[in-house]
Amino acid sequence: MDEHDLQETYRDIMGILEHSGLDWLIAEVNQHVAMEKIVEEKHPGYKEVLSETQDNVRTIKRGRLSSVTIAQPYNARERLELLLSAIEQALIQSASVSRAAADFFVEQSQKNPNLSPTVIFDASQPGDIETDDRERTMPSRDNVEAHQAAAETLQGIIDRVRREMRDVRAS
């Protein structure tokens, strides 16, 4: 994949995310890309010296190499990698987190009589009057298993996209 292919693939995947309603994920990736990367580079330092021959004449001369920290834009390959990584965190890694959490609540409900493994998250803010639409339920174990199966397929495809990126770079 050359620079143009990488940019095109990035745009295509962003389009897919937008089509899938994952605007918040796009926003997070865009924010990260806009922040640029922080890198350290070695550059010649400068030092101020007084002339030995002329009184009070100061000059700036190049000195030893020293580390400087600079912000650099991500290149096309890095941007695509950031995007794939964000998809992995949000959609794939979250499957194992959901699974572990769901297993925990099922286990606790088995230990505690009359305790259902249902988990409700109250997303209302202080001062909200209506709260019904602000409650989120944690996925059930069945949902989590479906998520995990879909996530495994998705991981396989992302791995193939990465291979394509790598193969072309190697060739």
Added chain:
Amino acid sequence: MSALLDELKDALGATITAMSLTDASSLSDQYEAYIFGLIIGAAERQGASVWYEDVNGNRATYFCFRTSPGYIYSRRLPYTHAVIEFEGKPTLEVHMGVRFLGKSGVAHECDLSVLPRSVAQQCRDVCAIPRHDDLLMAIECKYYVESRISLFLARAFLGLQTELRKRETFFVSNIETGNAGKVLARHASDSRYEGIVPDDENQMLLMRAAFERVFDNFKVSYRNLEIEP
């Protein structure tokens, strides 16, 4: 590549449908729930009995957690907390999304917190905010989809840690934290736990061991409860 992108589109659609994900907060909720489970697991491994109650003192029939900062006495919903009991020691409670008064007198949210039941009960009875020195442990949880955690989160955590209990306030995240991690490694190295996810068992065990250490210290340092004649 075009065929691969078509497959990616289908797979993304299938995953999103399966997980019914609405926004990034859903991920954070589930991550906090996962870490909540690690705390309970650590307490159980240290020999605690655990059960669940709501804010009214009734045995919980389901789990109800806050996702935005709230007060421990709020009865708007039957918010759940865990009750942890070590034999002969003061009983503890584990809460999600409760505010504590920092050293400056400002109230801060703790994603997860552990405090003595006696303090929690008093706060519920008189609608008070628990204080930083009531905390046995506080945990800041961050589930991030970016590959690096923003620096401001590290700064915010250091501020929170200064306001609460330095040694027992943990920063827990699902990913390596880049520059933010460097800041935390420098100023809060014992409190920084990165890459805590179920797929990385080593990291998960490290985290659980840290929670166990807090409970173990609690058992050792607290006197046995007085027995009434």
